[in-house]
Amino acid sequence: MALMEFLKQLDDLLEQATAAFAAAGDAESLEAARIEFLGAKSGRLKDVQKGLGQVDKADKPAAGKRFNEVKQAIGEAFETRQAALVEVVRPAASSGFDPTLPGVRPALGRLHPITQTIDELVDIMGRLGFTVAEGPEVEDLWHNFDALNIPLEHPARDPLDNFYLDTPTKWMLRSQTSTVQIRVMEKTAPPVRIISLGRVYRPDTADATHYPMFHQIEGLLIDRHVTMADLKSILRLFAASFFEDDVRIRFRPSFFPFTEPSVEVDMSWGGDWIEFGGAGMVDPNVLRAVGYDPEEVSGLAFGLGIERICMRRHGVTDIREFYKDDVRFLHQF
DSSP, rough: OHHHHHHHHHHHHHHHHHHHHHHHHHHHHHHHHHHHHHHHTTOOHHHHHHGGSSSSSSGHHHHHHHHHHHHHHHHHHHHHHHHHHHHHSSSOGGGGGOTTTTOOOOOOOOOOOHEEEHHHHHHHHHHHHTTTEESSSSEEEEHGGGGGGGGGGGGGGOOGGGEEEOOOOOEEEOTTTTTHHHHHHHOOOSEEEEEEEEEEEEEOOOOOOOOOOEEEEEEEEETTTHHHHHHHHHHHHHHHHHHHHHHEEEEEEETTTTTEEEEEEEEEEETEEEEEEEEEEEEEHHHHTTTTOOOTTTTEEEEEEHHHHHHHHTTTGGGGGGGGGOOOHTTTT
């Protein structure tokens, strides 16, 4: 898709959304307009966002910048009209309370900080051309270990490090979201460009930095001529977009069974280097396990802990705070 065509779609959408909000005469019609344009699953802005992945690579930065501007402008137009409608139904102080006027419904709550973080990560990776893929939390050993090149003798399979289910057939609570990558590749011919997000389970003792259930985001890109340079560029753009700062990325050699070479990723932020996650080039054995030819395609993969990202941004020092259901803590976000 040409850049000018995408920008025209954005401008038309902004004009139509502004007009629809202005024409809303009550809270119900305004909410209907909000869902039409800003709905998380089927809103028109979400539909236009899908076209971002079709914009030429060289034009993506300009297209992404304008998309964010339009998204913010539509949100501000909604909030302005919402405030105006509330002012209309609010009785004048001099007239006293009028029980015949409709009430203003109080806020029922807000999204959990982990959910807020997930939504933002999906938005950022969507602008980089990645689509969301989902998979089951109860997995078989093939998808959790075998297809990921994790042999029988590997310590990652240890019963003390996993939640195995007591069933005749070996099942387990997944220990990583890499299982989704295998499921997608089994059903999809290259190229593949996905992220998988969700809960994973490991029997860790809960402390300030560990919890037996936590969330991961994993990215996978399979195509011809994919290199480590692509991996570093994607992670740098991702970090700069999320932390809204001039961050730097460095790689440290590491080992993971499903990538070769493998690296630990560090990010320079706030005057210090912090561990960001694990990454690398998809191991040829993983490509063969799903029917891909490693002589024809290559790929990159990365995995990051969502709680860790959220904690770094907001200065949270104890992961357990996210799961205490303490509204005094949650209302800060």
